Structures are given as C-alpha cells and as structure tokens.
Amino acid sequence: MTIEDFKTKxxxxxxxxxxxxxxxxxxxxxxxxxxDLNIDFVKIWxxxxxxERERGKxxxxxxxKLLELAEKYDLKVMINIVLDHIPYWAxxxxxxxxxxxxxxxxxxxxxxxxxxxxxxxxxxxxxxxPFLKELVRRYRNSISLSSWDVxxxxxxxxxxxxxxxxKYINWLKYKFSSLEELNENFGEAYSSWEDIQPPNxxxxxxxxxxYTKFRMESLAEQIKWxxxxxxxxxxxxxxxxxxxxxxTPNVDLGVARLGAGWDDWLLVKEVDYYGTSLHSMxxxxxxxxxxxxxxxxxxxxxxxxxxxxxxxxxxLTSGITRHKNMNVQIKEKEMLYNLWLxxxxxxxxxxxxxxxxxxxxxxxxxxxxINMDGTENYRTEEFxxxxxxxxxxxxxxxxxxxxxxxxxxxxxxxxxxxASVNRMLNYQDAFHGASYMLWMNNIAFDIxxxxxxxxxxSLIYLPMPICISQSGAxxxxxxxxxxxxxxxxxxxxxxxxxGFFSVRVPGYGFSEAxxxxxxxxxxxxxLKIKTNFGDIYGLGERRFIEFLKDCEIIGExxxxxxxxxxxxxxxxxxIYILTYPSLFYEKTGDTESLNTLSRILELExxxxxxxxxxxxxxxxxxxDNKKILFIFNNIEKETENYIILKDKFRKMRPIFKNFSDFxxxxxxxxxxxxxxKEVLVLELQ
Numbered sequence: 229m230t231i232e233d234f235k236t237k238x239x240x241x242x243x244x245x246x247x248x249x250x251x252x253x254x255x256x257x258x259x260x261x262x263x264d265l266n267i268d269f270v271k272i273w274x275x276x277x278x279x280e281r282e283r284g285k286x287x288x289x290x291x292x293k294l295l296e297l298a299e300k301y302d303l304k305v306m307i308n309i310v311l312d313h314i315p316y317w318a319x320x321x322x323x324x325x326x327x328x329x330x331x332x333x334x335x336x337x338x339x340x341x342x343x344x345x346x347x348x349x350x351x352x353x354x355x356x357x358p359f360l361k362e363l364v365r366r367y368r369n370s371i372s373l374s375s376w377d378v379x380x381x382x383x384x385x386x387x388x389x390x391x392x393x394x395k396y397i398n399w400l401k402y403k404f405s406s407l408e409e410l411n412e413n414f415g416e417a418y419s420s421w422e423d424i425q426p427p428n429x430x431x432x433x434x435x436x437x438x439y440t441k442f443r444m445e446s447l448a449e450q451i452k453w454x455x456x457x458x459x460x461x462x463x464x465x466x467x468x469x470x471x472x473x474x475x476t477p478n479v480d481l482g483v484a485r486l487g488a489g490w491d492d493w494l495l496v497k498e499v500d501y502y503g504t505s506l507h508s509m510x511x512x513x514x515x516x517x518x519x520x521x522x523x524x525x526x527x528x529x530x531x532x533x534x535x536x537x538x539x540x541x542x543x544l545t546s547g548i549t550r551h552k553n554m555n556v557q558i559k560e561k562e563m564l565y566n567l568w569l570x571x572x573x574x575x576x577x578x579x580x581x582x583x584x585x586x587x588x589x590x591x592x593x594x595x596x597x598i599n600m601d602g603t604e605n606y607r608t609e610e611f612x613x614x615x616x617x618x619x620x621x622x623x624x625x626x627x628x629x630x631x632x633x634x635x636x637x638x639x640x641x642x643x644x645x646x647a648s649v650n651r652m653l654n655y656q657d658a659f660h661g662a663s664y665m666l667w668m669n670n671i672a673f674d675i676x677x678x679x680x681x682x683x684x685x686s687l688i689y690l691p692m693p694i695c696i697s698q699s700g701a702x703x704x705x706x707x708x709x710x711x712x713x714x715x716x717x718x719x720x721x722x723x724x725x726x727g728f729f730s731v732r733v734p735g736y737g738f739s740e741a742x743x744x745x746x747x748x749x750x751x752x753x754x755l756k757i758k759t760n761f762g763d764i765y766g767l768g769e770r771r772f773i774e775f776l777k778d779c780e781i782i783g784e785x786x787x788x789x790x791x792x793x794x795x796x797x798x799x800x801x802x803i804y805i806l807t808y809p810s811l812f813y814e815k816t817g818d819t820e821s822l823n824t825l826s827r828i829l830e831l832e833x834x835x836x837x838x839x840x841x842x843x844x845x846x847x848x849x850x851x852d853n854k855k856i857l858f859i860f861n862n863i864e865k866e867t868e869n870y871i872i873l874k875d876k877f878r879k880m881r882p883i884f885k886n887f888s889d890f891x892x893x894x895x896x897x898x899x900x901x902x903x904x905k906e907v908l909v910l911e912l913q
Contacts, residue, residue, distance in 0.1 A: 235538060235576070236626070237626065238576060238577055238618075238622070238625060238626045239268065239269065239374075239540055239576065239577030239578070239579070240266070240267055240268045240269075240577065240578060240615070240618070241267055241268055241269040241270055241271060241304075241306065241577070241578070241579040241580070242262060242267050242270055242271070242546075242579060242580040242581075242582060242583040242597060243270070243271045243543060243579055243580065243581045243582035243583065244258065244262070244270040244271065244272055244294075244582065244583050244584075245270075245272040245273060245290075245294060246273045246275075246582070246586070246588075247273060247275050247278045247290075248278070248588060249584075249586065249587045249588055250584050250587075252290065252293065254584075254602070255293065255294065255297055256297060257602060258583060258584065258602070259297045259298070259300070259301045259303065260301065261583075261598065261602065262301070262303065262583060263301045263302070263303065265597075265608070265611065265612065265615065266615045266619060267303070267580075267615075268303065268304060269298075269303055269304035269305060269306060269374055270294075270298060270303055270304075270305055270306070270583075271305070271306040271307075271308055271377070271542075271579055272291070272294050272305060272306075272307060272308065273308045273310050273380075274291060274307050274308065274309050274310065274363055275310040275313065276310070276311050276313070276314060276315060276318075276342070276356060276359055277313050277314065277315050277342035278290075279291070279359065279363070280315060280359050281315060281317075282317065283315075283317055283318070283321075283355075284358070286359070286362055288366060291307075291366075291367070295367060295370050295372050295373070298372040299370075299371050299372045303372065304372055304373075304374035305370070305372045305373055305374060306374050306375050306376075306377055306579070307363075307367060307373065307375075307376055307377070308377040308380055309360070309363065309376060309377065309378050309379070309454070309458070310380050311347075311356060311379070311454070312344060312380060313342035313343060313344060314342045314343060314344075314345050314352065314356075315342050316342060316343070318342075318352060318355045318356070319342070319343055319345060319352075321351070321355060322345075322349055322351035322352040322354075322355055323349075323351070324345040324346065324349045324351070324352040325343075325345065325389075326344065326345060326346050326385050326386075326387045326389070327346075327387055327388045327389040328386075328388060329386075329388050329426075329428040331388070334385075344385060346385065346387040346389050346391065346392060347450045348387070348389065348391040348392040348395050348446065348450075349389065349391045350391060353453070357457065360454070360457050360458065360461075361457070361461055364376070364457075364458050364461035364462045365461055365462075368461060368462035368464070368465065373465060374465070374466075375465050375466040375467070375468055375501070376458050376462070376465060376466070376467045376468070377467075377468050377469060377470060377503075377542065378451065378454045378455055378458055378467055378468070378469055378499070379450075379451055379454065379469045380470070381470065381471060381472045381505055382447055382450075382451060382469055382471065382490050382495060383447070383472065383488060383489065383490055384443045384444075384446070384447050384488045384489060384490070385488060386488055388425070388426060388428075392426070392446075393424075393425065393426065395442075395446060396424070396426060396439065396442050397421050397422070397424055399442045399445070399446075400421075400424065400438070400442075401421065403438070407420070407421060413434065413726045414434045414435065414438075414726070415434060415728070416434075426439050427439050430649060430651075431649070432649075433645075433646065433649045433650065433727040434726050434727040434728070436645055436649050436727070437642060437645050437646070437725070437726065437727050438726075440481050440489065440641070440645055441641075443488070443489065444489065444490065444491040444494055444641075445491075445494065447490055447491075447494075447495070448491065448494040448495055448497070448498055451469055451495055451498045451499065452498040455467050455498055455499055466500040466501050467499050467500050467501075468499050468500060468501040468502065468503055468540070468542075469495060469498075469499050469502065469503070470502070470503030470504055470505060470540070470542035470543070471490055471492060471495065471502075471503070471504050471505065471531075472490070472504075472505055473504070473505045473506055473507040473524075473527060473543075474523070474527055475492060475504065475526055475527030475528075475530040475531065476489070476490065476491055476492040476493070476530060476639070476641075477526050477530055477639045477656070477659050477675060478523050478526055478527060478656060478659075478660075479644075479656070480644060480648050480654070480655075480656055481641060481644045481645050481648065491641070492530055492531065492534055493534055493677060493679075496534050496535060501538065501539070501540065502531065502534070502535050502538075502539050502540075503531075503539055503540040503541065503542035503577075504527060504528070504531045504539065504540075504541060504542060505541075505542060505543035505581070506524065506527065506528070506541050506543065506544050506545065506566065506570070507543060507545045507581065516864065517817060518664075518668070518817060518842050518844075518862040518863065519660075519664055519813070519814060519815075519816070519817030521862060522660045522663050522664040522667060522814075523660060524569070525573075525663060525667050526659070526660060526663050526675070528569070528570070528573040528575070529573065529663070529673065529674070529675050530639075530675045531575075532573055532574045532575075532630070532674075533674040533675045533676065534675075537574040537576070537629060537630055538576060539574075539575060539576065540575055540576055540577035540578070540579065541570045541575045541577065541578045541579065542577075542579050543579060543580075543581035543582075544566060544567070544570065544578050544579065544580055544581060545558070545563075545566070545581055545595055546563060546580045546581060546582065546583075546595055546596060546597040546607055546611075547563075547585060547594055547595040547596045547597070547607060558607070559905070560606050560610070561610070561886060561903075561904070561905040561906060562905055563607050563610050563611070564610040564611075564613065564614055564886070564907065565860065565905050565906075565907055567610075567611070567614045568614070568858065568860075568884065568907045568909065569860065571618075571625060571628070571858070572846045572848065572858035572860075573846070574628060574629070574630055574848070580597050580611070581595055582595055582596065582597070583596070583597050583598065584596050584597075584598060584599075584600060584602075585599070585600050587600070597611060613884075614884075617883060617884040617909070621883050623851060624850040624851065624854065624856065624883070624911070625850075627850050627851045628848045628849070628850055628856065629848060629849050629850075630672065630848055630849075631672055631834065631847055631848070631849065632684075633672045633673055633674040633685070634672075634685055634686045634687065634832075635666060635671055635672065635673040635674070635685060635686070635687045635688070635689070635831065636673060636674045636675070636676040636680075636682065636685045636687070636688045636689070637659070637662050637663060637666070637673055637674075637675050637676070637688075637689050637691065638676055638677060638688050638689065638690050638691075638693070638696075638700075638704070639659065639675055639676070639677045640655075640677070640678075640690075640693060640695060640696050640697075640700065641677075642695035642696060642697060642723070642725055643655045643692055643693060643694050643695045643696065644656065645695070645727075646694055646695040646723050646727060647692065647694060649727075652694070653692065653768045653769065653808065653811060655691075655692050655694075657810075657811055657814045657815070658691040658692035658717070658808055658810040658811055658814065659691050659692070659810070660810075660814045661691065661808075661809070661810030661811055661812065661813040661814030661815075662689050662691035662810040662813075663675075664813050664814060664817070665809070665810065665813050665822060665825060666689070666831070667844055668819055668822050668840060668842075668844065669822050669823070669825075669826045669831060669833055669840075670833045670834070670835040670836070670837060670844060670845045670846075671826070671831050671832070671833045672834070672846070672847075673689075676688065677700070678696070678697050678699050678700030678703055679699070679700075679703070682703055682704070682706075682707040682712070683707065683710060683712070685707075685712065686711075686712060686713060687712065687713045687714075687715065687829075687830075687831070688704065688707060688712065688713075688714055688715070689715045690704075690714065690715065690716040690717060690720065691717055691808070691810040692717055692718075692719065692808060692810065692811075693716055693717065693719065693720045693721065694719045694720075694721075694722045694723055695721070695722065695723040695724075695725065695727070696720075696721050696725070696736070697725040698724070698725050698736055701721055701735075701736035701737065701738065702736075705736075705737060705738070705741060705797075707800070708741065708797050708798055708800035708801065708802055709797065709798030709799060709800065710798065710799055710800065711798070711799040711800045712800045713800055713801055713802075713803065713830070714800070714801075714802045714803070715802075715803045715805070715829055716734075716738075716742075716802060716803070716804050716805065717805050717807070717808050717809065717810060718746070718769060718770075718771045718804075718805060718806050718807055718808060719733065719734075719746070719749075719769075719771065720733070720734035720735070720738050720742075720804070721733070721734050721735030721736045721738055722734075722735060722746075723735075724736070732745055733745065733746040734746070734804075738802075739776065740776070741795070741797045741802060742779070742793065742795050742797070742802050742804050743775060743776045743777035743778070743779045743793075743795050744773040744774065744775055744776060744779065744793065744795075744804065745773060745774045745776060746771045746772070746773055746806075747772050747773060747774050748771070748772040749769055749770075749771055749772075750769065750770045750771075750772070751768070751769055752766075752767070752768065752769060752770045752807070753767065754766075754767055754812065755767065755770055755785060755786075755791075755807050755812075756785070756786050757783045757784065757785060757791040757792060757805075757807070757809075758783065758784050758785075758786065758791075759782060759783045759784075759792070759824070759828050760782070761824050761827045761828050762821065762824035762827075763821060763824065764783070764809060764821050764824055764825045764828065765809065765812040765816075765818070765821060766791075766805065766806075766807030766808050766809050766811070766812055767807065767808055767809075767811040767812040767815060768807065768808045768811045769807060769808065770785070770806060770807050771806040771807065772789070772806075773790060773793075773806065777795075779793045779794065779795045780793065780794040780795070781793060781794075782794045782803075782828065783805075783828065785806075790806065791805070791806050791807065792804070792805050792806070792828070793806075803829060809825065819840045819841065819842065820840075822840060823840065833874070834847055834873065834874045834875070835847065835871060835872070835873055835874070836871075836872040837869050837870070837871060837872075838869065838870045838872065839869065840869075841863065841867045841869060842861065842862045842863035842867065843859065843860065843861055843862070843867065843869050843871075843900075843902070844859075844860050844862055845857060845858065845859050845860070845871060846858045846860075847873075847912075850911075854911060854912070854913065855875075855877070855911070855912040856883070856909065856910070856911055856912070857871075857873075857880075857908075857909070857910045857911075857912055858907070858908070858909055859871065859888075859900060859902070859907070859908040859909075859910070860906075860907055861888075861902040861903065861904065861905060861906045861907075862905075863904065864904040864905065865904055866901070866902065866903050866904065867901075867902055868899070868900070868901045868902075869899075869900055869902075870893070870897055870898070870899055870900075871897065871898040871899075871900060872896060872897050873896045873897070873898075873912075874896075875896070876895040876896045877895060877896070877912040877913060878895065878913055879892070879913050880892055880898070880910045880911060880912050880913065881910065881911040881913070882908070882909070882910055882911075883909040883910065883911055884907065884908070884909040885906075885907070885908050885909070886902075886903065886906040886907060887903055887906065888900060888901060888902045888903065888906050888907075888908050889901040890908060890910070898910075
C-alpha cells in the first residue's frame with residue numbers, strides 16, 4: 229500500500245492484537261469474522277518487549293502467523309511499532325530510568341513486559357536500532373503490509389535525566405546567542421550554562437514556557453528519528469503516527485503537565501500521514517452534554533485543519549472502558565453517532581478500538597466491537613449498518629471534501645501555559661467555549677495558529693488571548709491590515725511571549741490598533757452585555773478601559789460602560805470584547821443567545837437551525853460538487869427542528885438515517901424529527 233493509496237482509499241479497520249491478547253487459538257475465527265463485517269484491514273502491535281526479550285534474540289512467530297492469516301483472508305495490516313515499554317535488559321544496560329526533579333528514579337510502571345523510559349537517552353536509542361531494522365526488513369515485502377504506525381499516542385514524560393538536561397541546555401544555546409541574552413529573557417542570573425535546570429516550581433513562568441516548547445520540539449525530533457530509521461529500510465510503505473484523544477488545544481500545558489504533552493502542528497510534519505485516537509475514557513461521558521462534547525469536535529477539527537482533511541481516526545472506541553474510573557456505558561446509537569461524526573469531519577479512515585474486549589491490565593473487559601466469547605452485540609449491528617450505508621455510497625464518501633472555512637479560531641500555546649501557571653481562568657475552557665459558539669451556530673471553522681496562512685480567512689476569533697508570540701501578533705495585525713476581521717476577547721497580549729507582563733494592554737502594538745488601554749481587571753461572574761441585536765453574556769473577568777482614539781461602541785454592560793468595541797485598522801477591523809463570552813458558553817451550554825452573538829459578530833452560516841435545541845449540521849462536497857448534509861442530534865431527547873440552508877436544492881436523497889423523520893419543506897428548508905443521538909445523512913441535489 230502506497231502513500232497515494234492512503235490518500236485515495238478509505239481505510240476501514242480494527243485494532244486486533246495487543247500482546248498478549250487475544251490468544252492465538254482464536255485468531256483464525258476472528259479473522260473470518262472481521263472479513264464478514266466488511267473490514268478491510270487490521271492493526272497489530274509489534275512490541276519491543278515481547279519480540280526481543282533477550283538482547284539479539286528475536287521471536288517473530290506470532291507476527292508471522294498474523295501476517296499469514298491476513299493474507300489468507302485478504303486483509304491489509306498496519307503494524308504499530310510500540311516502544312513505549314522497553315525490555316528490562318535494555319533499561320538496565322542503558323540506565324534508562326525516568327528521573328524525578330529530586331534526582332531519584334521514578335517508581336517502576338512495568339506493564340506489557342517492560343517499563344517506560346526517556347528517549348533522550350542516547351544509549352537506549354543505540355539498543356533499539358537493531359530491533360527496528362530487523363522488524364522492518366522482515367515484513368516490508370509482505371503482501372498484507374499496508375503501513376507502519378511508529379508511535380502509539382506520542383507524549384512526553386517529565387524527566388530530569390542527564391540526557392534531557394543536556395539536550396535542553398543545547399536547545400537554549402541554539403535559541404539564545406549568549407547566556408546574557410537568556411538571563412535577560414528569563415529574568416535570571418545564571419553564571420554558567422551548566423547552572424540551568426528544567427523548571428520544578430509552579431511560579432517559574434518563563435522557564436515553563438521555554439521548557440514546554442523544548443519538550444514539544446524534542447518529541448517531534450524523536451518521531452523524526454524513528455521515521456528515518458523505518459524509511460531507510462522501507463521507503464515504499466506509508467509511515468504514520470497518531471496522537472491522544474484530546475488534540476493539542478484540549479491539553480492544559482501548565483503546572484499539571486510540566487514537560488509533557490505534544491504539538492500536533494509539529495508532529496504532522498514528521499510523518500507521511502497523521503491520525504488521532506478518539507476514546508471513551510476521555511469523551512464518551514461527554515455524550516450527555518453538548519458543551520462537553522465540544523472537546524471531541526476540537527480534536528477532530530484540529531486534525532482536519534492541520535492535515536487539510538487528510539487524517540485517520542486510528543482508534544475509535546467500540547465499547548465501555550474501565551480505565552481511570554471513567555466507565556460510562558456507551559449507549560445504543562452513540563457508537564454509530566461517532567462513526568458518522570468522523571466522516572462528517574473529513575477523516576479518511578477509521579480503525580475501531582478494538583475488535584474484542586481487552587483481557588489484560590486496567591482496560592480489561594472493555595472496548596469490544598464483538599463480545600469476548602465471539603458473539604455479537606448491539607454495537608456489532610450498528611457497525612454493520614454503518615458499513616452497509618458506507619459501501620453502497622463509497623464513491624461519495626471517499627471523495628468528500630469540506631466547504632472552505634472562512635473562519636479561524638486562533639490557538640495560543642503561550643496562553644495555555646501562562647493561564648495555568650498563574651492560576652488564572654482556564655484557557656482550555658475558553659477555547660472550548662469559542663469552538664462551541666461556532667459549532668452550535670453551524671459555522672464551519674478551522675483551528676489556526678501563528679505561522680499558518682491567515683489570509684485564507686475573513687474572520688479570526690481569539691479566545692482568552694492573554695499571551696501570544698510576537699510573530700503571532702505580527703501575523704494577526706497583518707491579517708487585519710489586509711482586510712480581515714479580528715474578534716478578540718479581553719486581555720489581548722497581556723503577557724509578552726517570555727511571560728513578562730506587557731507595559732500596555734493590549735500589547736505588541738494592539739493597543740494602538742484598537743485604540744484603547746486596559747486599566748483595571750475585576751473578577752466577575754456572569755455579565756450581561758446589551759446590544760442593538762439583543763443580549764449576550766460574558767464570564768470570569770471584566771476590563772475597564774481608557775480610549776486613545778474614537779471607537780464605535782457596539783455593546784455595553786448593564787452600567788452603560790463599554791463592553792464591545794468596533795475599531796477600524798488598515799483595511800480591516802478589530803472587535804474587542806471586554807470580558808469572556810467563551811467562558812460563559814463553555815460553562816452554561818446556552819443556545820438561546822447564540823443567534824444574537826452571531827449577528828453581532830457578523831458570523832455567517834451555511835445553515836440555520838430553528839429552534840436551536842442542540843442540533844448541529846455539516847455540509848461537505850462530494851463528486852460532481854454534490855452536497856452531503858450531515859445532521860446530528862447532540863442531546864438525549866427527541867427534538868423537532870427546521871433546517872434552513874443558504875443555497876437552494878431541488879431534491880434530496882437519504883443516505884443514512886436511524887429512525888428519524890424528515891420532510892423537504894421548500895427549496896432551502898427541511899423539517900426533521902430526530903430521536904436522542906440520531907444521525908441523518910442526506911444528499912442534496
């Protein structure tokens with residue numbers, strides 16, 4: 229299977245083998261069952277711990293058998309190279325323990341035949357190279373091989389080993405021309421480079437920022453290193469990696485995750501294809517409330533945005549999990565809902581996690597497309613109904629592409645770190661709230677950041693933009709100068725990118741552009757903002773300002789003080805909101821004032837839902853510019869709504885529906901009656 233195949237064919241598969249389960253005696257019947265379900269390929273784990281238990285002695289018996297069975301049943305195989313857990317002999321030989329800030333070893337986390345370690349350790353890297361080469365050489369010519377997944381959910385562990393510290397210091401030397409320049413940026417007084425240690429105290433805001441950047445870049449370098457080793461031996465097959473269920477904008481990068489995390493924007497550059505997990509342990513409970521489910525939308529939209537719609541869902545949960553006490557049952561229709569949600573957000577492949585429930589470790593008993601004994605369940609039937617509709621319309625679904633987004637939500641890693649370290653309001657909540665505002669208004673949006681081509685958009689929203697890099701600020705000002713509309717919540721660039729507070733807020737030139745200076749910050753609960761279109765709300769803080777020039781006031785707090793300012797700058801304009809609407813919508817899930825908000829901010833949607841009870845829609849293009857309309861009922865009760873489209877259509881064809889009823893009312897309107905968590909997929913002509 230080539231990279232081009234990845235881009236032109238939809239990959240429908242299931243995770244099957246994670247050592248030591250399922251046992252070999254079940255493989256043949258399971259592969260027959262997998263084929264019967266119209267699944268195209270399986271993913272199997274190649275774990276260093278199980279395949280090289282003694283140095284230089286490889287046991288390929290089980291992988292050989294799995295590849296042979298895949299060939300027999302005409303299934304493609306994705307081999308997931310798992311180095312998360314290293315053999316005990318390698319850990320001892322390389323002294324590859326993770327080191328805590330006090331210099332002691334982290335307690336062993338032995339699982340799947342080995343312990344976790346730090347891949348900054350150069351001795352450990354030397355030890356794994358023979359294994360990687362032997363693995364790739366052995367299976368690169370297999371008829372069944374489709375691709376390599378080189379890291380299962382890449383992430384960093386907090387580590388203070390000598391290799392990480394040396395790598396960090398060398399990274400700082402590259403970033404700063406001298407120790408004096410570093411001291412100036414850090415507000416420090418180091419007398420030598422060797423004095424520098426990774427941050428270990430929650431008030432070390434500047435080191436937190438730089439250390440997080442370093443760890444993100446370090447993880448990308450590790451992925452690049454493994455990628456190059458695999459590609460050297462097998463230049464033909466695609467090499468991918470897939471991230472956790474969250475997506476970078478969902479992750480609090482501050483105190484709770486010092487030195488941990490990943491950057492989707494960096495990782496996607498180091499592989500041929502990118503993917504994501506989408507798991508129950510992180511989001512299935514969110515099915516109970518749309519405002520929480522937005523975390524799933526953010527993850528999918530992040531992957532779609534950074535890959536231009538060329539990504540796969542590498543792990544889609546297929547059952548309850550017992551992991552981390554988040555064992556919320558997947559109710560009927562919810563897995564089916566998730567399958568169609570992935571399609572609606574432009575994934576080019578779905579791999580179910582997993583075919584049979586796990587029997588080992590904390591996930592035992594959960595996540596099975598079929599039952600442990602091989603019998604089927606309601607999820608199996610839901611999967612069959614999805615596959616039937618998909619296969620009958622495969623030419624449509626393999627050609628889907630999004631309507632070009634005119635709106636971007638700007639993600640700032642700096643804001644996430646500063647808000648967390650300073651124990652301020654939560655940046656992730658603000659980002660989720662802004663995404664919820666657009667999602668519930670059925671407005672297509674991309675997730676963007678500094679360095680992206682912002683000129684592709686007409687409007688960019690900045691949730692809680694308290695700290696943006698200087699280059700990011702320049703990009704945004706240039707965007708407005710050339711005619712774009714920038715909507716910013718309060719505190720724009722309050723902190724410079726090194727974590728120092730700005731002399732003037734908004735900072736980095738925005739004060740002059742907007743024509744105001746923020747003078748006071750008052751903590752507030754809910755704030756009502758009165759406008760000519762109606763009332764909207766904010767939460768968390770209120771800002772008091774001084775005007776530098778005449779500006780249009782388009783919203784006021786209840787005491788008549790300015791709340792929303794509209795200011796021309798260059799060919800564009802900046803709408804500045806002196807509180808956080810994003811936090812209000814994240815906290816309340818309110819839908820009643822969303823239409824008012826969209827009118828104030830001039831947010832145009834292809835679709836209007838009336839009344840807005842929790843229905844979301846998405847339009848994608850297919851072959852011959854056909855439009856495919858996805859309608860999701862996000863709430864757990866029946867609802868009746870009108871769907872009004874911007875463009876007219878003559879007729880519609882149902883591609884998939886649960887038990888929903890729908891009726892074409894006019895050339896641009898559909899009446900729908902939908903049950904809890906139901907999905908409608910319609911072809912509009």
